[in-house]
Amino acid sequence: EMEVTAFISGTGSGNIRACYGEVIQLVSGGGTDYVWKPATYLDDPYSATPLANPIESIVYVVTVSGACGITDSTSVTIERFPPLEAKFTIDTTSGCSPLEVTFHDQSFGVREYYWDFGDGSPVDYWLSQDTVTSDTTFTHTFYNTTNDPTDTAQTYEIELLIKNINDCTDTLRRYVTVFPEVTANFDLIDMADTIGCHPLTLDFRNQSNNEDYYLWEFGDGGSSGNENPTHTFDNFGTIDSVYSVELVTTSSYFCRDTAWQDITVHSYLE
Incomplete structure (x- = not known):
């Protein structure tokens, strides 16, 4: 007489409650040949240790054969929890600081949300009122904080971690790149020269930050691409x-x- 065994790897039990998408290692012993039924969702129904990834609750029966044609059977039960998926879209993946990004959450099967925007702001925790689906839109503003004179872009990793009522989890990550903010500013070598007599020649001094290109329009049809131009009005x-x-x-x-x-x-005075 054979002593046939079948259990879930890592548990020693013939029963398991598992999250959707979790791959489960089945283990059988006591013979030389094995046939698992149904073969659905198994990587190898003739292995003593097949991998199972069912999308629904299921009972697997393994028939074990040994010497002299002796056979016996036993079973394992997998209770599969409902699916959940972390899913969201963003309206842009890059832009200038400050960059306001619109999020559209489309996750389903969720009880708890954990939003980490990667910018040091507190993790945003939500408790869903609907564990079937979500259709929520919100915004978050990202800043470039590198303070780097080489105008370095800054990339943030956004992570959404969700849980359902069975503590199953799913995670989705997206990335947003924020370019340094440009601040235009200028003055005159002599600020008292904002008012003067014809012809009025002024020396302008650029005081901007993070800029590479300049376009001056003087209001009289004249223009310049210089950093610190001189112009006569x-x-x-x-x-x-x-x-x-x-x-x-x-x-x-x-x-x-x-x-x-x-x-x-x-x-003009003559």
Whole structure:
């Protein structure tokens, strides 16, 4: 008489409650030949130690054969928990700081959410009111905090970990890259020169941050791509002329910002 055994690897038991997607090692012994039925979801139904990954609860019966044609059978039971999936989309994967990203959560089978945005902000914990599906939209703002003079981009790993009522988990990660913020600013060598008489020649001094390219518009049709340009303003009229000087600065990541300053030029005197 054979002593046939069958159990779940790592448990010593013939019964297990398992999360969806968890691969389970079945183990049988006591003979030389093995046939597992049903063969569904098994990697090898003729192995003494097949791997099982059923999508539903199932009972596997193993028939074991030995010497002299002796056979015997036993079974194992797998109770499969319902599926869950961490799933979300984001409306952008890169942009200039500060970067507001819209999240659309589409996870299902969830009881608990743990959002880690990778930027040092506290882990955002949710308790779902609906364990079937979620359809939630929210935003989170990311900043480039490298403070690096070489204008280094910063990438954040976003992780969503979910749990169901059986403590099964699933995780999804996505990545967002944030480029350094460009801040446009300028002044004059002599700030008292914002008001003056025709012809008024001014020396502009760029005070921007994280910029690579410059476009100056002087409000009189003139422009410059220099970092610190000099420009002469004319007024051949009889009343004061006001010119709005605009500086647009752009980085190599195409982030940009704009600064303005009004210049008043008194009329021409003969």
